[in-house]
Amino acid sequence: MTLLAFDWILLIEKFVLIAIIVSVSLVIAMYETYAERKVAAFLQDRPGPNRAGPFGMLQPLADGLKLFMKEEIIPNTSNKFLFILGPCLAMLTAMMTCAVIPWGSHLELFGRHIDLQIADINIGILYVFGVVSMGVYGIMIGGWASNNKFSLIAALRGASQVISYELAMGLSLIALLMLTGSLSLRTIVDQQMAPGHLWNIVYQPLGFLIFLVCAFAECNRTPFDLPEAENELNFGYHQEYSSMKLGFYLFAEYINMFISSVIMATLFFGGYDIPFLDESTLNPNVAALLGGAALFLKVVFFIFLFMWVRWTVPRFRYDQLMDLGWKKLIPLALANMVVTGAVILWLKK
Amino acid sequence: MSITVVLFWFLTALALLSAIMVLLSKNPVHSVLWLIVVFFAISGHYILLNAQFLAIVNLIVYAGAIMVLFLFVIMLMNLNAETEPQKNTWLKLAGAISGGSLLLILVSVIRSATDMTGRTAQVGEGNIGLISNLGKALFSEYVVPFEISSVLFLSAMVGAVVIGKKD
Amino acid sequence: MGSVSLIILTIAAIVFSAGGILVSKIFVKGSKNPRKGQPYECGIPTETSPWKQFHVGYYLFALLFLIFDVEIIFLYPWAVVVKKVGMMALVEISIFLFILFMGFLYAHKEGALKWM
Numbered sequence: 239m240t241l242l243a244f245d246w247i248l249l250i251e252k253f254v255l256i257a258i259i260v261s262v263s264l265v266i267a268m269y270e271t272y273a274e275r276k277v278a279a280f281l282q283d284r285p286g287p288n289r290a291g292p293f294g295m296l297q298p299l300a301d302g303l304k305l306f307m308k309e310e311i312i313p314n315t316s317n318k319f320l321f322i323l324g325p326c327l328a329m330l331t332a333m334m335t336c337a338v339i340p341w342g343s344h345l346e347l348f349g350r351h352i353d354l355q356i357a358d359i360n361i362g363i364l365y366v367f368g369v370v371s372m373g374v375y376g377i378m379i380g381g382w383a384s385n386n387k388f389s390l391i392a393a394l395r396g397a398s399q400v401i402s403y404e405l406a407m408g409l410s411l412i413a414l415l416m417l418t419g420s421l422s423l424r425t426i427v428d429q430q431m432a433p434g435h436l437w438n439i440v441y442q443p444l445g446f447l448i449f450l451v452c453a454f455a456e457c458n459r460t461p462f463d464l465p466e467a468e469n470e471l472n473f474g475y476h477q478e479y480s481s482m483k484l485g486f487y488l489f490a491e492y493i494n495m496f497i498s499s500v501i502m503a504t505l506f507f508g509g510y511d512i513p514f515l516d517e518s519t520l521n522p523n524v525a526a527l528l529g530g531a532a533l534f535l536k537v538v539f540f541i542f543l544f545m546w547v548r549w550t551v552p553r554f555r556y557d558q559l560m561d562l563g564w565k566k567l568i569p570l571a572l573a574n575m576v577v578t579g580a581v582i583l584w585l586k587k
Numbered sequence: 588m589s590i591t592v593v594l595f596w597f598l599t600a601l602a603l604l605s606a607i608m609v610l611l612s613k614n615p616v617h618s619v620l621w622l623i624v625v626f627f628a629i630s631g632h633y634i635l636l637n638a639q640f641l642a643i644v645n646l647i648v649y650a651g652a653i654m655v656l657f658l659f660v661i662m663l664m665n666l667n668a669e670t671e672p673q674k675n676t677w678l679k680l681a682g683a684i685s686g687g688s689l690l691l692i693l694v695s696v697i698r699s700a701t702d703m704t705g706r707t708a709q710v711g712e713g714n715i716g717l718i719s720n721l722g723k724a725l726f727s728e729y730v731v732p733f734e735i736s737s738v739l740f741l742s743a744m745v746g747a748v749v750i751g752k753k754d
Numbered sequence: 755m756g757s758v759s760l761i762i763l764t765i766a767a768i769v770f771s772a773g774g775i776l777v778s779k780i781f782v783k784g785s786k787n788p789r790k791g792q793p794y795e796c797g798i799p800t801e802t803s804p805w806k807q808f809h810v811g812y813y814l815f816a817l818l819f820l821i822f823d824v825e826i827i828f829l830y831p832w833a834v835v836v837k838k839v840g841m842m843a844l845v846e847i848s849i850f851l852f853i854l855f856m857g858f859l860y861a862h863k864e865g866a867l868k869w870m
Contacts, residue, residue, distance in 0.1 A: 371651030421830070472794070652823040744818065
């Protein structure tokens with residue numbers, strides 16, 4: 239038996255890294271709920287949650303405990319197995335996306351070189367694309383299994399919306415890939431960090447805009463929150479859910495929002511790059527920590543943007559949503575792609 | 588036994604088991620979900636062969652797009668266990684025998700094929716499945732088939748629209 | 755090594771999502787009241803099951819999605835090699851996209867992209 243033929247220390251290292259990254263994303267998802275309420279309160283000129291702990295900082299814990307303690311109702315007429323599987327799948331797909339994201343350059347601890355990335359596979363972007371396309375199952379299965387008319391309509395809307403915007407999202411990234419020539423997220427960040435090279439947003443403003451709109455639609459956020467339009471569909475595809483299963487759906491949504499913010503920051507805003515600073519002059523550990531903090535700041539900005547838009551832009555009508563996805567974003571992304579290709583080849587000559 | 592071999596056998600068992608479950612599930616929605624598990628297992632095999640691009644494309648196209656379509660059709664046509672016509676036992680038996688003989692013939696043909704004997708899989712070392720190599724082959728050697736495939740897409744699209752128009 | 759860490763992450767994610775539901779089973783008390791298990795709709799008793807045939811528009815979008823998805827998959831390897839292959843690649847993809855755009859225009863003209 240040579241089952242032990244690989245580097246056990248590396249395995250433990252990855253284990254610790256995965257544990258840290260997963261728990262950090264969960265904590266951030268928890269505090270996004272707090273931020274959501276605080277931002278809403280700020281924009282509407284009211285104090286927001288302020289009872290649990292200083293400034294209401296313990297509110298997410300109280301909410302989590304409440305969800306855990308609630309009575310659990312499984313509808314009599316539902317498909318029980320699929321009803322439980324739905325939220326599990328939503329959570330599973332939300333957690334899988336963080337695998338390919340580079341959270342910082344690398345640490346040097348105990349003489350080991352530790353990459354701050356779970357897996358640097360050379361098709362990173364496609365991996366994200368693939369996992370996102372799995373996200374539709376959580377919505378569809380949960381909404382269908384509930385055996386409720388509102389849930390089913392919401393699930394159908396959600397699934398159609400997610401698949402439609404996935405196309406524009408995939409197309410908007412192709413122009414970016416032509417610039418980088420690589421699908422590995424780490425390579426893309428390294429290229430943006432290289433001296434004399436600007437962030438990709440400068441070269442691909444239109445691509446970024448399309449990607450941003452699609453990210454809003456993929457996360458079911460306002461103005462594209464039609465699957466949970468409460469004044470048309472009560473509560474959307476998860477309206478029969480209660481207790482921890484509902485918690486999983488909400489949690490998955492906030493994790494998705496966090497991850498899509500990270501991906502936008504990584505692809506278009508230099509990832510862990512700190513502007514106007516040459517990281518190679520610093521101690522690698524310090525550079526990694528500062529870089530991680532820079533990425534975190536960019537992500538906080540995007541999360542704020544998600545919430546800002548929620549209280550600024552009214553919800554779309556469903557046919558407007560489909561029109562925007564199919565008739566505007568897809569042709570626009572295709573045009574952006576062809577023009578980028580032509581410019582690249584013209585400059586190369 | 589290296590870890591690759593362990594993974595290979597695990598994925599193979601998973602693929603076969605879920606393929607059987609696709610057939611045995613009474614509820615068509617469960618069948619579709621088992622089919623998705625099959626695609627995941629096959630993608631795992633591709634990764635073991637170092638064809639990461641193929642693995643992820645298999646997931647995106649089959650598990651992410653075709654299965655969504657299947658799920659739409661099954662969920663929205665309400666194909667439940669009750670609506671499925673009951674076949675009688677003799678028919679099932681005949682089906683099992685004829686299917687079994689076909690399997691037997693296929694296995695014996697593959698085992699005796701000269702191309703297959705003496706070949707070993709390039710586990711974790713082949714690089715034909717990497718995206719840049721595939722791209723180079725596709726856009727230099729296989730340009731004509733690639734362009735023809737666009738006509739195929741066009742006809743598929745027209746077909747979809749025509750079917751959809753018959754309300 | 756990448757695939758091994760991916761497998762660890764998959765296992766961790768499965769354990770977390772299935773485990774969360776199982777652990778909540780211990781704390782959470784199920785509802786004993788059969789009335790609470792009725793579909794949460796409008797208050798009046800529910801008429802008929804929602805599991806029935808739906809409008810063809812949904813299938814049509816799923817079909818078109820499938821076709822475009824495969825097309826995008828073709829574009830990814832193209833984007834990676836476009837700098838190496840050069841001008842030829844741009845011409846090839848333009849023909850490809852032109853033919854597909856015809857289909858897109860046809861769908862648009864027939865009103866297939868219009869919702870319902």
